[in-house]
Amino acid sequence: MSEKEKTATSETERFNELFSELEDCDEDEQRKKIIEMNDTVDEMDEEEFKSIFTKDLFNKMGKMIEEKKISMEIAILLLKHVGYCKVMKNIWIMHFKESLLKRRIEKMIADENEKKEEKNENLLVGLCECYLTLDCSFSNELLSICACCLLKVASKKEENKEAQKEVEMALLTLSYIDYFMKMQNELYLNRIKEIIKHHQEHHNLTLLACLSAWQFLINRLPNNSLEKVIVNELRLAREAARELERLVKQMDLKRREGKTNGKEMKEMVTLMRWLSTLNVYFANFTLKNKELVGLFRYIIQVFRASKDNFKEISVICISPLISAANNRAVKVDYLLKGDVVDALLEEIQQPTQNYRLTYECMVLSLHISIRLGAENNEKIGKAKRKATKRKIFEKMEEDGYEDSMVSLHEMTSYRSFMLRYNQPAKYLSDYFVFL
Structure with a gap:
């Protein structure tokens, strides 16, 4: 048995042992x-997590x-800690929704909400947090109760650590x-805007x-009136760039050695969730917005900083850019000015290539080239398209990208790329200058 398997086994056994002792303890001992138990949950991988949190346990x-x-x-x-870990580790479990515990919590939420006097607000908040993080489908009535309850908590303005938590x-x-x-806009919009x-x-x-506040709002798209709030009133592109900068400053993306600690892992997950959230946004928005140039530049900074030591982050950086390139509301000019093409060419030129990242x-390069070559390309004039073509071609020729691309024919990822997109062109540069 490997050291990892031994650790996992001991954590599972420890959790089960503690759980079996709960009913024989007083309340203070149960809390301890x-x-x-929560500490052991923090250390569980997905397989172990799923093996413990079953319908039987609930x-x-x-x-x-x-x-x-x-x-x-x-x-x-x-339960709240289990729900938190489930969301942060992106683990999908179905057992809670089949359990009697879920039905008990649903009834308690409804009953507590109906109380006119002596309502236990802390209990209601805890029930709502357990219900929404552990389940994957909710009744509209309970969803409305939970959303209103949690938005009230999220509106707290105290800055002490307990309130922030x-x-x-x-x-x-x-x-x-x-x-x-x-969800109806009136349930949440004013509160989340204020937050x-x-x-x-x-x-x-x-x-x-x-991030979570923005994610909640972006998940309500597509909605034209909501999009105007996101773009014009709350200035998502500007704020997302600032938050990514704030996040990356607290991370050492160039760190080469050492085990990732809990704080760093939380920041890494938050960064990847930001990129995934922007991917959803770029796939759904319809308003042109020049502030996207700055956001693209910062995504590229994250891409460059992470690709040596945090390859998973660098790969995820490409997904929102692909969504943006596919969105007709994004001018190709925004992507060019946002350093996207330069970063692509740098990566393709690398002597030792990460196949998944190169793929x-x-x-992304294919989608950009198609946009560049479209007849009605976002009002970019013929002369400007030719100038763009010449600029990219000269850069590729000067820096030797042509030779790098020929070698891509030997890569499995390149062949699968050509097969998937049914493209007969010999050189990847053809995609960039396809006008």
Whole structure:
């Protein structure tokens, strides 16, 4: 058995041991054990996580609550942390929605919300956070209750660590409401606008909280009136570039050695979630916006900084750029001025190539070239297109990119690229000068 397998086994056994001891402890001891259980959850990989959090475990918890062996408040301490880890690790589990515990939580949310007096707001918030992070489908009625409840928490303006932690969890939970779950604007728009605007003025949100606020809003697209708010009022492109800069300053993307700690891992996940969120936005927006040039430049900075030591981040950088290149609302000029083509050519020229990254770069180059060659290309005149063609061709010839591209024919990724897009051209440069 490998060292990793031994560690995983010991964590699983430790979690199960602590869980089995919960019903025989008083409340103070239960809290201590759940802190230990949460620590083991932090160390679990996806396979181990799924093996532990089964329908059987959730049903056992539901039965323990019913028999008053543990309180719902105690159970929430564990469930909320499990939901947080599930979202941050991007793990998809289906067992909670099939469990009796889910039905109990749904009933408790509805009952607590209906109370006119003596409503336990902290309990309601915890129930909503567990429900939305652990489940994947919700009733419209409960979704409305949870959204209103969590937006209220997220609107807190205190800047102490405890308040920031509560705001971060509320916004992270809201960001997990997928785009296919429809919500009326009046349920959320004024609140989320206020949260983002306050952060723009006071910088009170954590990196993850700020991302989550934007993610929740962008997940409501497509919506023309909402898009005007995002672009013109909240200035997404400018703010996203600033947040990426704030995030990267706290990360060492050029670090070559050393194990990634918990804080660095959280920042890395936040950075990748920002890129994925921008990918969704670029795929759906319809308004032209010159501020995208600055955002493209910063995505390229992240791409260049991460490709040596954080290849997964560098590959993810290409996806939003592909979506942007496919979006007719993005002028090709924005991509050229945003240093996108220069970065592509630099990567293709590398003597030792990362096949996956090179493949993604070729896909992006194809989409840019098609946009450049379109007859009605965003009102770019014939003379300007020729000048762009000559500039790119001369750069490729001067720096020896032509030779680099010929060698790509030996790559499996290049052959699969040609097959996928059914392109007969011999040289990748043909895509860039296809006018």
